[in-house]
Amino acid sequence: MLNINGIKRGIVIDHIKPGLGFKIFRELKLDEVDYTTALIKNAPSDKLGTKDLIKIDNEIDLDLDVLGLIDPDLTICIIENEQVVKKIKLALPKAVTGILQCKNPRCITSVEPHVETTFLLVDAATKAYKCEYCNSRTSL
Amino acid sequence: MLKGRHIIESTDLSLEELESLFQLAERIVEAPQRFSDRGRGKILATLFYEPSTRTRFSFEAAMLRLGGQVIGFSEPGSSSAAKGESIGDTIRTVGCYADAAVMRHPKEGAPRLASKFSSIPVINAGDGGHQHPTQTLTDLLTIRRLKGDISNKTIGLCGDLMFGRTVHSLVNALAQYDNLHFVFISPPELTIPPYILEELGSNTYEQTNDLEAVMGKLDILYMTRIQRERFFNEEEYLRLKGYYILDAEKMELAKEDMIVMHPLPRVDEIAPEVDRDPRAVYFQQAKFGMYIRMALIMELLGLGGE
Ligand SMILES: [Zn+2]
Numbered sequence: 515m516l517n518i519n520g521i522k523r524g525i526v527i528d529h530i531k532p533g534l535g536f537k538i539f540r541e542l543k544l545d546e547v548d549y550t551t552a553l554i555k556n557a558p559s560d561k562l563g564t565k566d567l568i569k570i571d572n573e574i575d576l577d578l579d580v581l582g583l584i585d586p587d588l589t590i591c592i593i594e595n596e597q598v599v600k601k602i603k604l605a606l607p608k609a610v611t612g613i614l615q616c617k618n619p620r621c622i623t624s625v626e627p628h629v630e631t632t633f634l635l636v637d638a639a640t641k642a643y644k645c646e647y648c649n650s651r652t653s654l
Numbered sequence: 655m656l657k658g659r660h661i662i663e664s665t666d667l668s669l670e671e672l673e674s675l676f677q678l679a680e681r682i683v684e685a686p687q688r689f690s691d692r693g694r695g696k697i698l699a700t701l702f703y704e705p706s707t708r709t710r711f712s713f714e715a716a717m718l719r720l721g722g723q724v725i726g727f728s729e730p731g732s733s734s735a736a737k738g739e740s741i742g743d744t745i746r747t748v749g750c751y752a753d754a755a756v757m758r759h760p761k762e763g764a765p766r767l768a769s770k771f772s773s774i775p776v777i778n779a780g781d782g783g784h785q786h787p788t789q790t791l792t793d794l795l796t797i798r799r800l801k802g803d804i805s806n807k808t809i810g811l812c813g814d815l816m817f818g819r820t821v822h823s824l825v826n827a828l829a830q831y832d833n834l835h836f837v838f839i840s841p842p843e844l845t846i847p848p849y850i851l852e853e854l855g856s857n858t859y860e861q862t863n864d865l866e867a868v869m870g871k872l873d874i875l876y877m878t879r880i881q882r883e884r885f886f887n888e889e890e891y892l893r894l895k896g897y898y899i900l901d902a903e904k905m906e907l908a909k910e911d912m913i914v915m916h917p918l919p920r921v922d923e924i925a926p927e928v929d930r931d932p933r934a935v936y937f938q939q940a941k942f943g944m945y946i947r948m949a950l951i952m953e954l955l956g957l958g959g960e
Pocket residue numbers: 616617618621622623645646647648649650763
């Protein structure tokens with residue numbers, strides 16, 4: 515069982531695919547904050563063999579779309595008074611705005627300034643997305 | 655029913671919406687003069703960021719024949735786009751003056767981007783190698799008008815099936831109909847992409863590089879041009895350009911009621927002698943293109959069917 519001692523109110527990101535913990539840690543800019551955080555790598559896991567996990571001793575807003583793109587299989591646990599009060603399972607977002615870049619050089623998003631790209635999920639199994647503008651496919 | 659909508663991709667219209675659009679277009683074909691007043695007081699903007707005289711004329715003629723008027727530019731050098739204005743700003747400005755806008759752009763997705771900012775209907779008149787929905791509507795109306803209906807046909811598509819966007823969007827649109835057999839005829843270097851084949855629904859297909867061998871079974875032969883700009887190497891282009899040439903001799907192998915279609919302009923792929931054959935319908939096709947655009951403008955502006 516996950517040791518959440520020391521976290522009164524906060525978040526644990528669990529079941530992160532080994533190796534992706536650091537990426538998420540950086541993506542959430544946890545290396546820049548002044549409250550207590552922990553990145554645990556290669557912890558033993560019944561489900562995954564090993565896993566990464568992140569403890570955050572603070573309530574912060576998580577961008578679930580970004581997390582879903584990095585690792586749709588992770589679990590987010592919301593902690594209050596050292597108890598898990600809520601678990602959030604992620605899924606691949608149906609639409610992703612402003613994060614991915616279209617790789618098609620003929621796409622309007624490659625030349626037009628100030629355009630936010632939007633990618634739409636076309637196949638969850640292969641994590642395939644298509645550009646809303648030119649329909650070019652991209653896989654995560 | 656389509657009032658206020660944007661037409662960006664050929665699959666933006668449901669079968670039901672297509673059907674009512676075709677019915678209106680057929681009423682226009684039968685008596686165009688009855689519709690010559692429907693667009694009075696309306697203005698269509700044609701925003702052509704790359705030249706395409708044929709497509710622009712077709713839209714402008716359609717609007718003028720409805721009694722409406724046209725403003726626009728036919729190449730970006732003469733427009734505010736040359737001064738670096740964004741598409742969003744251009745379309746919002748145009749929306750102050752015009753009732754609908756037609757956009758041709760070399761970059762894929764530009765009309766979709768315009769539609770996000772636009773207060774008036776945006777019609778995609780070709781965006782790079784991506785979509786050209788009114789060409790597809792033209793092709794469907796031509797088949798329906800000359801062959802009675804669209805289902806239950808053997809349809810040959812011949813030429814550059816790899817890069818030809820006209821073929822891709824036509825096949826996508828046809829795939830919604832029933833009991834079609836597609837015959838994809840191309841040089842081995844220019845075969846149709848697998849993702850198009852995956853979306854044929856319940857319809858069947860075969861692939862070949864031998865036009866003469868399949869000629870006799872076709873109800874429709876859709877010829878396309880091999881485009882120079884798709885090739886890095888001039889020799890390769892010249893070799894593939896001459897791969898298929900439809901001539902009178904090959905036409906003898908075809909059914910008596912087969913029709914030959916072509917999106918135009920043609921280069922060498924149809925010999926001029928074929929023009930005299932009543933089965934060659936590509937110039938009629940261009941006329942249907944104007945009628946379907948009249949119908950589309952009427953629907954998008956809510957100018958009433960009857
Ligand atoms: Zn794109």
